Amino acid sequence: MSHRNARLTVYGRRLLDDRVRSGRPVAHVAAEMGISRLTAHTWIRRWRTEGETGLCDRPSRPHTIPHRTPPGLEASVCRLRSERKLGPARIAPVPGLPASTVHRILTRHGLPRLAWLDRPTGRPVRRYERDRPGELAHVDIKKLGNIPDGGGRRVLDRVAGDRNRQATTTARHSCKPVIGYSHIHSAVDDHSRLAYSEVLPDERKETAAAYWQRAHAFFAAHGITVQRILTDNGSCYKAKLFTQTLNAAGIAHQRIRPYRPQTNGKAERFDRTLLDEWAYLRPYASNDERTTALADFLHTYNHHRCHTALQGQPPISRANNATGQYT
Template identity: 75%
Template sequence: MSHRNARLTVHGRRILVERVQSGRPVAHVAAEMGISRPTAHKWVRRWRAEGEAGLHDRPSRPHTTPHRTPATIEARACRLRTDRKLGPARIGAILGLPASTVHRILVRQGINRLSFLDRPTGRIIRRYERDRPGELVHVDIKKLGNIPDGGGHRVMDRRQAIDNKIATTDARKSSKPVIGYSFIHSAVDDHSRLAYSEVLTDERQHTAIAFWQRANAFFAAHGIAVERVLTDNGSCYKSKLFTHALAAAGITHKRTRPYRPQTNGKVERFNRTLADEWAYQRPYQSNNERTKALADFLHTYNHHRSHTALNGKPPISRINNTAGQYT
């Protein structure tokens, strides 16, 4: 791309060629346009060899780099990075290369940060984002242990918390301290990251269907018409009733590949945010207290909390900025 003080742009080079083509000397045309004769000859020569394409800028990268690290060594460095998660210093010691050279190799291959890789497999994570709200909504369920009345071990010592669990367990059951689980059903819009969650008692198909109907109404209230829903392969989502419920509303149901939670990564990351900033953000005295706090968290998340994928803005900003564009 031409710099701001360049004498010639693509349009100027075209004028140069046209004047030379008319039979005028290159030296005279160069003087008129305020450039040197070698520069004028260069563009005329390129035009004669390549035509219109020769008038455009080229990258300054050399055609050959004799001192570049051989491809076989680069491949070994990449394997050490993806298989063993080693850093530039350790890879350099193994391959006999400076750490700075290894770092340049990793940057060139797009694996200089471990966050770019899937930890179990070492594969590069392919990140994606849909173009408009409602084009894809991620849906998932997170299971959390219930909190007994009076609080769990985050409020009291562990022995007292176990006794408290036993006291709140149904008398017909054994004295084993089991108090059950809550199931947090969540839906996250792929483009805007607008989120909707509910704390429910199970993860059965009818519960999942009823949740989605309420979530769909939530998105519709924000002007989002849902086109596709992406879920994992949980039993409630594999049921025909769930798929039929989506189809009845004109929504396509998609499922992730087995054992590939990164495909559904936006709601998976939202589940982690739920745990850090709501479920375990502070000690709760009861399960009801934690459930009531969810509404405040969701309002903060959607309307006030900055999101790194949205340039530091909350999800609602994308809904407001794109209102009316996709209807």
């Protein structure tokens, strides 16, 4: 394609050739069209040797590149990337090439970035998305350390934070400091990315089953009928109570392969968003303060936060468009 300031397009080159073939001097035609005689002679020569196709744009890449890296060396670079999953800076010293040359080789052969690869296998991660809301919901649990009253190390210095942690005691055992975790149970719809989370004290089977009943009601309130859920292999999800809870609602249960959290990637990515935009967004003075802030985050995430996988829409818009609801 011609650039925006080009004097000649394909039509202009054809017009140049027609005028010259009519018997007019090349210099006069070039002056009329605002180009040099050298440029005019170039297009006339290309038309005479190549015909109509010679007037079209073509890349300026040379036909031969004498200093290009030998094919065998390029193959070894590609093998290092595929087998050892190294970046250009670490591959470069092995064959003795500059890192910039290694990067061009990888780009030329279409090898994906390391961030796009599944580290155990070295294969590109295969992205998927269900066609309708409710076909699949990703469910996961994220553990966060409890915050002592008055704040921990993120609010105070190390000594003061440890002092607050030791001073916070439980109601039953007045001499035992509260050192434990909060468990954030989350469910994310695969198609719309609509999410529902709760901060709960544990990840027992009774807690997980009760949480899913509330999450199921949340999705139903937005017109989403959940047909299948995807979880990891946690003990609470393998329990009979959790299976019975799903069967009572007519929901199928699917578990990922062991040690393959990429399969449940939408829930894993949502957990990372939870940490960045809620749990570690600002220092909290207590565990209750952090728990209270979760509701505001969920409202922002579902109703206002633009999602790159949804073409800039928030999850609630995608869900409403698919289910026919409008809020």
